[in-house]
Amino acid sequence: MDALPLLLIRIRRTTLTALTSLASANRLATYGLLSLLLALSAVAHAWRQYANFYSAAVFLSRSAGSVLALANLGFFCTLVFGRVMQTIFFGPLRPSEVERLYDRIWYFLTESLLAFTIFRDSFDPPFVLSFGLLLFLKSFHWLLQDRVEWMDQVPYPGPGWGFHVRVGVLFGLLGSADVVLLSWAVAEVLEEGVGGVVLFGNEYAILIATLLNLILRYSIVTYDIRRASRRGGENAPPWQDKSMWIFYTELLTDFLKLLTYLLFFLLILTTHGLPLNIIREVYLTARSFVTRVRDLIRYRSATRDMDARFPDATDAQLGGDRVCIICRDEMHARAAPAIPAQPAQQAPAAHQAQDGPNMTPKTLPCGHIFHFQCLRSWLERQQSCPTWYVLFSVFCT
Template identity: 40%
Template sequence: MVLLGLRRLTLFGLASTALSALVLLNAFVQRQGQFFGTCIHLTQSGGSLLVLCSMLLYAAVISGRTLQRLLFGELRVIEIEHIYERSWFSIMDVCLAMTIFRNEFDLRFVGLFIFLLFVKIFHWICADRVDYMDQAPNVNAAFHLRILATITGLVAIDLAFLAYSVNTIVRFGASMIVVFAFEYTILLVLVVSVLAKYILHTIDLRSEAHWDDKSMYFFYVELFSDFFKLVSYVVFFGVVIHFYGIPLHIVRDLYMTLRSFVQRCRDLVQYHRATANMQQRYPNASEQELAATDRVCIVCREEMVAAAPADPAAQQNAQGNPPARAVATHDPLAPKKLPCGHIFHFRCLRGWLERQQACPTW
């Protein structure tokens, strides 16, 4: 799929370059070499403008790919798939938005949308690359420098275009620029959440011990991100309804964001209920209970060792079993037994309950 896309882009570039050269040469000959006459001829010809716009689009794509290679290097397959999938949805949203702002649709709108699409693509790549930090085999200084430069640039672009959009709305009233104010607000929320995740990943990479609360911090980042997105969607929805009509292009996104936020709130409440008094609610598994299993925690795939009982006489283990280990009251490696009978490390069980409130074997 990647090679096919490159071939199509190459063919598109060759065709656009050839046609643009012919259009310029034709205009230059007809106007007898006059510069201003050639420019007037090009602006008055719809076909010539279409060809030149296609050439500008190709130049923008090449510039974007060059910048992408500079900031991110070679893209992974999953990142390319995400770009194609999300770009398709963005284009469909704009087509639906055109039904509302059809009276204001012009070349300026097309130019702003193309630039917005490029900015979105860099946001998506940056988010995927930060999420990959957990599995990345080598996170070197160059990686950190690229990510920080990308995030800084994206924040500056989002703030600049958001300020421009708000200033335009205040001076000239509501128009199609409302769409771009909303889009850059959503992108700003996204890049701030990416920055927060990057900071958390960096802290975890520099920490020698296992960070048990990392996933919970990520959960709160996603929760606040969904909250600010939901507020932005509601405000935009109200503004567009007041001045134009129902914005069909964000109904799906508004519903998905609302459902995600409500689900995260439910997960948060259920998590606090499930993890309240875990030490007392879930007893430590005994040596006999572990001996009846394969001793492997299915979450981390590591062996579990029973805690040393308080009674010294009970510390005698069966022959061939691993020796019991003195365990602190809140030892993260203490084997905990659920009411269903399954046994897991305390740390693994807590981490699992942050994502789901059911036994991992179900």
């Protein structure tokens, strides 16, 4: 009897999802039909006005209404092509991915309005087409970023081989498009001078840095999955250095983005004036890079010789409170090393013990006790005592 309400709830949710998808498809089909009829009516009107093809084409290119109708049809065709590509490479999008995609597109469009004021002299149909192509490619970069982050959250054994094939092909397609379009923008700037094309050159350079970040993160997660497959699968010990490799990846990406933004900022400042559209991006990227470098220096200083510098906690020090406040797991004092009877047979077991994380309780100079690995993971995010938030530099020098 209890299973019947759950079954009804699942049926209702499935029905609502199907109806929502059908309504979305119907809206797209209706929009496409209206766009096609509007474009055909514009072409028919031009053909009635002028009997030959050349005169009708000139009329269509000079009539504002005809250009708008044809541009609307082109937008619909681009939307359909993007939906097909999304279905091939990503399949159905999760609600969080759709929400984040809409937010990013809206923010990018509003931010681009400031850039259009700087390059208003270059605002023409080719500029609009180039901007549409840029937005199209950025959307797939954003979706790919969400999928790589999702891949890191999938438990062992991770996504199937089809996911890796699609991601690999998408890496190649997006990387090739970014490099080709960046080369085109650089060639245009060198030939025609600093104009609206430099905006696209900056954006494609940022996309290349972002794609490099995604490739590195994907490689790290893939290596972690393969490493776990060689060490027991779901029961494999966690990879202790994974978070640091991701940290270095983010640091490299921030450095590349900062160089790109500074070059673009100085170039526009000397030719067109203050570029208001990227002041926020320059500030945020610079602050992120400086913060990461400072955290890395503090982390290296705090974790230098941690095992030898911080003494192991004894049973007397642990007392009745044995819970590590970082992982909420119970702490146990390290057992005294015993002399093995058969060293040759005990060597493999010792090697396996070293393969996992070091969960030995460590006593800090402030008196608080934490697992060694928990403390190390905490210091990767912030360099302070987890209990009373005093910087490690105060008592770790």
